[in-house]
Amino acid sequence: MWLTLGRRIGGLIIVMLLVATMVFFLTRLAPGDPAALMLGDQATPEDVARLRAVYGLDKPLLVQFGLWLKEVASGNLGQSIFLQRPVTQALAERAEPTFFLTLFSVSIAALIGIPAGVASAVWRGRAVDQIVSGLAMLAANVPSFWLGLILIQLFAVRLGWFPVAGYGDPGAPLADRLGHLILPASVLGLVNSALITRFTRASMLDVLNEDYVRTARSKGVSEARVVLRHAFGNALIPIITVVGLTAALLVGGAIVTETVFGLPGVGNLVVSAVLRRDYPVIQGALIVVAAVYVLINLAIDVIYTLVDPRVRT
Known part of the structure; x- marks a missing residue:
C-alpha cells in the first residue's frame, strides 16, 4: 500500500x-x-x-x-498587480464562501443522488426507476445559471425566504453568512446530483446481479439488509469516486454560480483577475485549485483502502 x-x-x-x-x-x-x-x-x-x-x-x-x-x-504565489497584496492573502480572504459552497453542494448532491440511485436500481424498470432516471436526465441538462435565476426569482424575490445575492456583512455571525449559500448550494447540488444518481444506479445494478447477493436472498436475509449491507457496501468504490470527482470539479467550477449570486468567492476573484490580466492572481488561483483537485484524488485512493481491503494488496 x-x-x-x-x-x-x-x-x-x-x-x-x-x-x-x-x-x-x-x-x-x-x-x-x-x-x-x-x-x-x-x-x-x-x-x-x-x-x-x-x-x-x-x-x-x-x-x-x-x-x-x-x-x-517556496510557497510564495506572488504579489497581485491590481490588489497590491500577496496572492495567498487574496485567496484566503475569498476561500470561505467557496469552501462552504462546495461542501454544501456536494452534501446536497450526495444526499439526493445516492438514495435516488439505490432506489432506481432496486426497483429497476418500475415507475420509481423511470421517474428517477427522467429527473436525473433533466437535472443533467439544466444550465446552472438558469436554475439559479429561477430560484432567486421564486424563493428570494417572491417569497423572500432567502437573500437575493451576496454573502452578508463581513462582521455578521457565520450562521448568517452561510444562510446566503442555501440557494447557490441547492443549484449546484441539484445539477450535480444527476451524475451521482446515474453512477450509483449503475454500480448497484452490477452488484445486485452477483452470486453472493442471490445467496443472501436465498438464505432468507431481509431485502433491506441485502441492499444496504451486501450490495451497497460492495458498490461503494465507484460511488466514492464520483462523489470525490464532483467535489473536485465544484472547487473550480462554481464560477458561474458565484457570479449569478454575487458571492465573493475564489471564482469571482478569478473572473476579475482575468478581466484585469492580473497574472499572479490567475496563476495562483489555478495552481491552488489544481492542488486541491489532486489532493482530493489522493484522498479517494486512501479511502479505497479503507472501504475495500482488496485494494491494499
Whole structure:
C-alpha cells in the first residue's frame, strides 16, 4: 500500500508541474497588457514600459517562468498587480464562501443522488426507476445559471425566504453568512446530483446481479439488509469516486454560480483577475485549485483502502 501511495504522490507532483507550466504560458497568451490596463488610456508608452519593468514583465518568458516556479516551490504565489497584496492573502480572504459552497453542494448532491440511485436500481424498470432516471436526465441538462435565476426569482424575490445575492456583512455571525449559500448550494447540488444518481444506479445494478447477493436472498436475509449491507457496501468504490470527482470539479467550477449570486468567492476573484490580466492572481488561483483537485484524488485512493481491503494488496 505504501509503495502504491508513494507512486501516486510522485505522479501528482508531475501533474502539478505540468499544470504550472500550462497555466503560466496560457495566461501569457491571452491578449492585453496588465500594465496598460492599470495605467489607463492616458498612459504613455514610457509609463507602461516602466511599470512592466517593476513587475518583471519585460523579461523573457522563460526567465519569468523560472523565477515564478522558484517562488511557487517556496510557497510564495506572488504579489497581485491590481490588489497590491500577496496572492495567498487574496485567496484566503475569498476561500470561505467557496469552501462552504462546495461542501454544501456536494452534501446536497450526495444526499439526493445516492438514495435516488439505490432506489432506481432496486426497483429497476418500475415507475420509481423511470421517474428517477427522467429527473436525473433533466437535472443533467439544466444550465446552472438558469436554475439559479429561477430560484432567486421564486424563493428570494417572491417569497423572500432567502437573500437575493451576496454573502452578508463581513462582521455578521457565520450562521448568517452561510444562510446566503442555501440557494447557490441547492443549484449546484441539484445539477450535480444527476451524475451521482446515474453512477450509483449503475454500480448497484452490477452488484445486485452477483452470486453472493442471490445467496443472501436465498438464505432468507431481509431485502433491506441485502441492499444496504451486501450490495451497497460492495458498490461503494465507484460511488466514492464520483462523489470525490464532483467535489473536485465544484472547487473550480462554481464560477458561474458565484457570479449569478454575487458571492465573493475564489471564482469571482478569478473572473476579475482575468478581466484585469492580473497574472499572479490567475496563476495562483489555478495552481491552488489544481492542488486541491489532486489532493482530493489522493484522498479517494486512501479511502479505497479503507472501504475495500482488496485494494491494499
